Amino acid sequence: MKRILLISLIFLSIFTSAYKKPEVHVIDAEKNAYFHNNLGINYLNEHCYYASIQEFKIAISLSPSTQATAVFLNNIADTYMLIGYPDMALQPYEDAINQYGLNFLYYQNLVKCYSKLGMIQSKIAEYSKGTNPLSKIMLGLLYIESGDLKRGIIILDEFTMTEPDLLITPAVKQYIKDTVKKLNQF
Numbered sequence: 001m002k003r004i005l006l007i008s009l010i011f012l013s014i015f016t017s018a019y020k021k022p023e024v025h026v027i028d029a030e031k032n033a034y035f036h037n038n039l040g041i042n043y044l045n046e047h048c049y050y051a052s053i054q055e056f057k058i059a060i061s062l063s064p065s066t067q068a069t070a071v072f073l074n075n076i077a078d079t080y081m082l083i084g085y086p087d088m089a090l091q092p093y094e095d096a097i098n099q100y101g102l103n104f105l106y107y108q109n110l111v112k113c114y115s116k117l118g119m120i121q122s123k124i125a126e127y128s129k130g131t132n133p134l135s136k137i138m139l140g141l142l143y144i145e146s147g148d149l150k151r152g153i154i155i156l157d158e159f160t161m162t163e164p165d166l167l168i169t170p171a172v173k174q175y176i177k178d179t180v181k182k183l184n185q186f
Helices: 002-018 029-045 049-062 067-082 086-099 104-116 120-128 133-146 149-162 169-185
Strands: none
Touching: 029 049, 029 067, 049 067, 067 086, 067 104, 086 104, 104 120, 104 133, 104 169, 120 133, 133 149, 149 169
């Protein structure tokens, strides 16, 4: 009986020691998207533009429909603008605003892109027809970019009065103050 018990214990110890719980690897796409975005920023700081663009594309593909995607889109568009390709930057800037339309920087960047592409007047006509309150931001910025500072300031000020509770409103108010200071310096 002792012998059977001993053999059973040995067999059981061998059997249980050989069992290894399978490792489970979980890939967190959003976490990896942030990693690739940060890597893209590092490449951008090192003037490795192609690598930077590729990392931003990976970040966008890993997290295609989050608020953070707007940041990734803005970053890739900024890179295109930096290397002199505003035509390539246009779509990512527009997509960033569509993804998250409450970041004032995205509107400013898009207006700069329109300016580089010579599209200011056509976009003024387009945004003048818009009924979306955020269209007023674009319209005001477009007028300011075209040199009609007073009209742009009035439109942006109207926006801040009609939409005081939006997250973007404080940034618009600050922009108005800064623009008025510039206007008063002349």
